[in-house]
Amino acid sequence: MRAHDIIVIGGGAAGLSAAELLGRARRDVLVIDSAAPRNRFAPHMHGVLGHDGVPPLDLLDKGRAELDTYGVTVTTGSVESVTEIVRGLKVTCADGAVAYARAVFVASGIDDTLPDIPGLADHWGSTAFQCPYCHGWEHRNRRIGVLASSPMHFHYAQLVRNWTDDLTVFITDATVLSQLDDATRQRFDARGVTVVTSPVAGITATDGTLTGVRTEDGAVHPVDAIGLHPHSRPRDGFLAPLGLDRTEVPGVGSFVAVDAVGQTSHPRVWAAGNVVDPRANVPTAMGQASMTAGMLNTTLVTEDTDNAVHALTAPSSHHDWPEVADDGFWETTYAQAPPRWSGRPNPSLVRVLTEELGGAGTARGRAADIGCGEGADAVWLAQQGWDTLGVEVSATAVRRAQDAAAAAGVDGVRFTDVGVQGLADAAATDGSAPFDLVTASYLHGPSQGRRSALLLDAGELVAPGGYLFLLSHVMPDAAPEEYGAVDALGFDDDTWELVRDETVDRAVIGLDGEVGGHPDRVVLLRRR
Template sequence: MHQHTTIATAYDVIIVGGGAAGLSAALTLGRARRRVLVIDSAAPRNRFAGHMHGVLGHDGLPPLDLLEAGHRELERYDVTVTTGTVAQVGDIVRGLKVTCADGTVEYTRALLLAGGVDDELPDVPGLAEHWGDTVFQCPYCHGWEVRDRRIGVLATSGSIAHYGMLLRQWTDRLTVLPVGEAGTAALRDMDEDTRARFDARGIRLTGSPVTEVLSSGGTLTGVRTADGSVHELDALAVVPVPRPRDSCVAGLGLDRTQVPGSGSFLTVDPAGRTGHPRIWAAGNVVQPWLNVPMSGGLATMTASALNLALIEEDTDAAVRATEPHRGRPEIADDGYWESSYAGARPRWSGRPNSALVDYLTRYLGEDATGGAAHAAGAAGAAHAADIGCGEGADAVWLAAHGWTTTGVEVSGTALGRARALAEKAGAGDRVEFTADGLVGYSDAVNSGTRPRPDLVTVSYLHSPSQADRASLLHTAGDLLAPGGHLFVLSHILPGDDSGAPADAGGHGSTGPDRAAAVSTVPGLAPEDWTVVAGGAPERDEILPDGSVARSRDRALLLRRR
């Protein structure tokens, strides 16, 4: 049952965000002859500012004018820019599925997040109305325009000492005023040495927190504090809290780093790669303190690194296509799988198969361990075995959800990656891996060396090692005690999902159609099994030619009688 339909053509890279970072990356990738889509929310961080400064060759240019020029420059390359918001990013085989808020779906080999941040200002009436003009954050960007004028610095945290000293470079009429409890505490608890440094530079400190920003005719005139005092000022400097626009990848569980005073940001390596092999990030979305030229420059570097990663993948595919034996043998020896893994970078994203997660959580319950243990009549924690576990994503998911898990493989390289994934996920004490293969694992179970599993999962056992497919599936099923569950997922089993409806109403049925469903699995005798659920889940993958194919797999969750 390996049927697929071409549904789209994938982009090489989708860039989320069309600001300075996103367009700079698009320019680099377009000139590298990559097919690129930029999805832009049309709300750049600096849209509140009438002019940008500190940008060589463009000092004083309105920021939106820079983006318009960027759009014109991209027209000569294979880059498409569209307006929209990315709602969700999900894994597919050899790529990513990108879903927009309006329901539009695109596919890509790689994703570059460059959407920037939203600046969260202190909740002070009147403050937001002047943001980007006489209320500013970066003195390098806006300090010159308010030089020698009366500037107030709003203290929102303990970092005020550094920020206040920085602003002193632009004026000698500087007043530091607290905002909120954190700012009030920061000034109240300021040490004597810091106070002395402020006094030496003529910086005035006030203890009463700001309650309102005052203006006249649209011009900022000062602030009012809680004690009723009015402080006449011409501009205010404040450090807002940056909120990264990365919610579209929240479901992927990417590593994050806590940035003091700023919050949680995606963790990236020096080239901008996240913990996901196909997702990169650049600009303010990972480094909120970058200005326009720094964001653009680092995004260009990240785009270059991303292009190199795609080149390596293209080269790997070309080498495989020219090998004398392109296909997998019907029975591959252990060395075949080891060379297959050792000769390539990690293949998978580290996330479990969605069909496996769906079936086990729906039909064994949210507490899958309890459901399996009850069904198997087991006491204590239930045991699971993931046969052909590869780089370990499914086995680690089982362990993370309470199973005492064994991942069974024949490739030492794959298991090294699986163990690293387990440790990273904090599941290393609940999952172990064996390179003895199914035959060795079965011998250990039957001899009592290893516990008999309550659940066995077998996903995509297309070119098995050690024996033919029917023998291996028979061995996998035979591991289970009566009442145990076997989950089989494949794209080569015959049949469709008729007679095995994927709903809870199918539990326990033993009619002839159900027997026919079991008979499609080589090595299994229908009389030994009850179909819990079955179906034909869809799976998208990006083929080497860039086309996106949608396949229908075969999934069966069986209970041994």
């Protein structure tokens, strides 16, 4: 299987705009669309220059037709999860279909949940609307009601007043009524806005046409249209495995956080449109998506160039590696290449340690990450509360790890380039306290003759009652149930208890775009 450059999740105005720009940039793009755009209930869209009054689905049909010119593939499906793999992401759909990409562009939008008012849903998208800029003109100078289910909607009502002289605000909740202060009442009175405090009981209609709002006191208040703010929920549950940073929008909800150019806290996940900004109308979402897609393409261009430069100096195959990859080899490997890893902790390490030792907030001790590379796992351990030491043999890797910790604003993590042997020697010489957790991920290289000895040295750094976590695809390759991992790795059964032993598939996107993989062994031991 070959990975796409980018998978766009969502085929609305934002997603198709991003896909078109990326297709024109000669990227291999797949769009996965749930075929349920937010504005599908509206018969026409407005305020879209050159397309005013066009049905929103007609715009999307035209957009999909344009994508054919640029070789963009559009499929219909519901994304179940996005998970991290080496050099990319795995996208799994609800029907079991799987696709891979170097990056994902999220434009999946939001779902609007209307207040539970009988009859309201029948008019949603026509005479019941949210955005006055999109639909206010069509209801100008008519009788408009605003449903205020939050104090924030008092400001919304003042906005809607711009389109009509006959505006009624309906307070739908006793809690909201308690926050209707004298200053707000004065502002309503000054603009001739009527306030109804009896709770809303339902919407009245004649032959399908909205005619009024019925309140619990039995009164029916004539209106021709209703403005409201439904509860908006971003369609981003599939991103949960990545643990992205989020932003809490007061009175609205929780949204994936993006920077000024649309990048999330994961370097390979970008987002635009309503999924990150519920206020965005069609032209805003299209503009955001186009700009963000351009920045995404720029990062891939940089990565392409970095990989090309690295290919000039890196060993062309494992046959070019030395018989024993010594400390000098690893320093040269890091020094002659750009950052090698994603900056994200290994998902297997995160999953197993969280399941077995608890998440952030659990009482912690001292941890050492052996072969810490550029520091992602060590930084994650410190974020979970461990007093962490990252151990390497490459000074360049240590500098990058220190920079990563500083960029993340993480305290409680230090780095050293003395290697596991140096750390073990120091512990033996000065009686340094052992660690409550030692981790070693991919502590290997082709013909790494000292691997077994290094792992045993790492084990000696674990205090009684502490844990040793090992992750590698070059451990003994028998299935876990076929042998005892403690014996196979050279550890003493009387000293160590096996807590976890499993094999997981690890997908890898190669520099040529081909998707391959290695089975990883995950072993967690506890020192008796």
